[in-house]
Amino acid sequence: MDSSPRPADAWRLQGPYVAARPPSSLSFSLACRRLAAALAFVPMLAFGQPSVDAELAATREMVRFVPGEALRRLGGIEAAARRAPVATRAEFLFLYSDAFRRAGDPRQALALADELVGHGRSQGNDTVLAKGELARSYALTALNDLPGAHVAAFESERRAAGIADIALRVQTIITAGQAFQEQGNYPAALPKFQAAVDLARTIEDDQVPLSMALNGLVLLLTDMRQYDKGWEVQAESMALAKRMRSRGRQAIALLSEYGLAMDSAQYDRARAALLETLKVVRQLGARQMEAATLANLADSYLKDREYPRAADYAQQAVAAATAVNETKYLAVARINLGQAYLNMGRVAEGRQQFEAGLALYEKGRNLPQLQVVLAEYGNALERAGDYRNAISAYHRERAISNELFAAQRQKAMLELQHKYDTEKKQRQIEALRQENRVKGAELDNRRLQQRIWWLLAVVFALAAVIVGLLYRKVRQANAQLEVKNLELKQQSTLDPLTSLYNRRHFQDFMRTHALAERRQQAAAGDELVGALFLLDVDHFKHINDSHGHAAGDAVLKTIAAGLRDTLRETDMIVRWGGEEFLAFLPAVPRCGLDEVARRILRGVSSQAIAYGDKTLRVNVSVGFAPYPLAPGGTPLSWERAVNLVDMALYMAKSHGRNRAYGIHGFNGLERTTLEAIEQDLEGAWRNGFVDMAVVQDEAAAAEAQSAPVAELPGMAA
Structure with a gap:
């Protein structure tokens, strides 16, 4: 099972590797966001706060790779940072929120992000508000509230549109593009990333925004399956990371290369990128990235049916994820270890590892991912000859499928009801307008009767014509309403794809x-x-x-x-x-x-x-x-x-x-x-x-x- 670490941290758990599909674009997007948030903003030094600003600058990269140590250091300067000027306090709250999120406490991260937004509103400062909305977007994404995360991302871009901080503007544009990408709206996402790249090229003294924009563009092109263009941008992104002499940037570029290679079915290149990533993240001491990379290596060897090597990497991933208390990667590692054991004939151990991984998914209520894993579990048990438990796994998967189907059906019915209510309100408004027009005509007729009696016959004739037209319009409206009702009834009883x-x-x-x-x-x-x-x-x-x-x-x-x-x-x-x-x-x-x-x-x-x-x-x-x-x-x-x-x-x-x-x-x-x-x-x-x-x-x-x-x-x- 592919855990697919992403360049900025929110490496979401992916479905089983089947046909060289890389991890979803959503994981790529969220990851880019988080790294950019940790690296993009150059703190505005405040007079009288040199030690706080220096500590924030030293902690920025640490937040990305070793969030536990970053939390300790940021906690040590919290009192001084909260008394600091506006820009320094804003930078502290942003990094503190990001560190809590990466350390596995998204609710505390959201509380700090809300505090940052309130700080920006009280100061009337769009730069601080843009940072606060970015932090809220990252925290809401970690809490699986994607609609709320997208609203915050778009608000962040709007707030940053007129500020002088170009690096922050680049980051907000990237984040808005990633929100469109997560919605599957690629035509809207592509211009955002291109605009971010163009704007980042104007920054002469900081290459980080350009690195983030190029990396985000690679991920989007991968999702759009424009592999030739993706490899061109990836080459520029990797060359830039090497020029920057930043191991973190090289690790991020290598992860993008892994995703692009997997999606374009270049499996040897994907594995080479993973092995190089493992070397770099171990040098950095980034244990979370190490756990995810080891899980992906296990998945790679599972695909090639090298089950002993897959089991070895999965065991290393279990140890690494346990060391940093990362349940996401621990679940993936245990699923991969269970796969390896089942294919090696160690059925009891394989079932034990699979059930342990499933328990983590059930605890997080990630139903779509749990459905995929259960299907994978059933297939593995069937191949191992354990048909009774395979059937049980299939039934568990079917129950979740039915639950998801019911939720989707309810959503579709609510959408249809909303559409019907909207049309009904429009018809009522039109009827009221028509009624007002009729009343106006009647008033005009009365005035004409009082002033010009000799035109009474003409007025009656005109009124009869108007009534006839109105009656005709009412009949037409009723006919259209009947057609709409028949269409709604048909939509509620027929499947739109097969017409069954x-x-x-x-x-x-x-x-x-x-x-x-x-x-x-x-x-x-x-x-x-x-x-x-x-x-x-x-x-x-x-x-x-x-x-x-x-x-x-x-x-x-x-x-x-x-x-x-x-x-x-x-x-x-x-x-x-x-x-x-x-x-x-x-x-x-x-x-x-x-x-x-x-x-x-x-x-x-x-x-x-x-x-x-x-x-x-x-x-x-x-x-x-x-x-x-x-x-x-x-x-x-x-x-x-x-x-x-x-x-x-x-x-x-x-x-x-x-x-x-x-x-x-x-x-x-x-x-x-x-x-x-x-x-x-x-x-x-x-x-x-x-x-x-x-x-x-x-x-x-x-x-x-x-x-x-x-x-x-x-x-x-």
């Missing part, structure tokens, strides 16, 4: 129609039943990582179209979430369930998906069962039925993929319980309590093996 029904529509349907469906099937007898089929695209993550998310979207849309052709118009097809699809067949012969599963497998695997100059083929794993399921004569709720089908799907995953596992019925329930079956479906099947079918499409599998298709990384797993 979404999970919410299916849940509403089952709540409304489940009882009616059961009565219809009871009347039809035992020959016709309902059925649930749950599909999951095999190795879908590899498609996204190897060919990009656009290729993944093309695969999902093609599968959706194929399911429409394979199934009947009366069957409900649902995008269940991510790469999962659910099909509900209201009436199908009980003896034909296996054939439906075989048609689905064959229909998906036989499709050739054209993407760019490549042809992709994918398979799915399927779990299915008749519906309603009635063990012991008591029908299960549709939720429990879907859960059993999901367990059958994961059995298909764990037994080789590209196959279907179907539940036909239950046996010997007097010797077990339904809860026990739900806990361990595979064990229940092997003990004879569950009647299950295994369906494979042998013809499609043979054709897929002989067809010349694009190779996906890790498909053999």
Whole structure:
């Protein structure tokens, strides 16, 4: 797992290394910010404070690399610094906040940043306010409040726009560019970084702002995948760091080179950059950077399947992270150590390290990262042959996926509601304006009636025309409102990518129609039943990582179209979430369930998906069962039925993929319980309590093996 240290400190934990993707641009951006904050500002010496200013100057680099020692030294001058003039006190509060943040106390860092902002407001000093907003942006980022961090970054740039401190202006422009970069708004971010580089070149006596601007531009170009331009800027950044004879700047440039090399698939160059970084940060005594670099080296050797060396570097990373109490890097190091142990056959030790790393992620409630790590854990256990724990890991990952999906769905609904409310308010305003116009017309008519009686007939005619136009406009407004309501209803029930029904529509349907469906099937007898089929695209993550998310979207849309052709118009097809699809067949012969599963497998695997100059083929794993399921004569709720089908799907995953596992019925329930079956479906099947079918499409599998298709990384797993 890649921890990817970044040039300024907030090296966020990244997902598992799969297809040479470097750590996210967000981590790069945050890192650049923090180093720049520690290095960019030259203190304004205050008369009568030479010792405080000298200590601040000596501590500036220390904040970046050894924040614990910096906190001790800054604490020793706190009383004197708080009595110092405005500029000296501002520099002290800025460095003190940064040191607390880097030492792992972002809340104290935010409190000091707020104090710095208050100090700037009380003095009416835009320079101090710009520093304070920068410090708030860094602290809020460490607290995972990115929206608040972005607001502070933009406010910092606004405050610094007219000040004389060019180095501070460069830093605020960089930070604003990084905020756009974190939002994925690259067209807005690129001009910011270019402006920062141009402005930094005008500073003759300080090369630090130019170094920061060049490094930030490298990170942005890496995220934009403009690798040729990225290497050009990286060469200038490295040459500048060497001219400055600064080990810290060289370490930062090496880390940018590592990220760029990883993203452009130059793995040997990336590892060489990491090894050189390790040498430099050890000379600097920067233990946090050392821990992150060791974790990345372990990940590099995991990728090359050199598991003993990966375990050695991971153990060193655990020791380094423990020494500085860095839970972020400790979690990554333990995950990498668990990977190495599992691949070396040391399953118990591997599980112990993985669980220790997962506990750190769960403590921090980093759900997206925890989902990625659990998927990685399940794959590692599956490769090690520990299928029971692999299935457990998959279920834990699925629970988090459902939680994230629900949050995203709620956000989308709130956005739709906000849009509807806005349009409703606009319509109300327009109606009020129209009403005022009507009232004005009526007043004018009364005046005309009082003054010119002989034009009364003309006035009535004009009023009739106006009323007719108004009536026509009202009808048009009502028609437009009806269209908008239909559009909102469609958006709330259909998945925007595949145009299939979404999970919410299916849940509403089952709540409304489940009882009616059961009565219809009871009347039809035992020959016709309902059925649930749950599909999951095999190795879908590899498609996204190897060919990009656009290729993944093309695969999902093609599968959706194929399911429409394979199934009947009366069957409900649902995008269940991510790469999962659910099909509900209201009436199908009980003896034909296996054939439906075989048609689905064959229909998906036989499709050739054209993407760019490549042809992709994918398979799915399927779990299915008749519906309603009635063990012991008591029908299960549709939720429990879907859960059993999901367990059958994961059995298909764990037994080789590209196959279907179907539940036909239950046996010997007097010797077990339904809860026990739900806990361990595979064990229940092997003990004879569950009647299950295994369906494979042998013809499609043979054709897929002989067809010349694009190779996906890790498909053999």
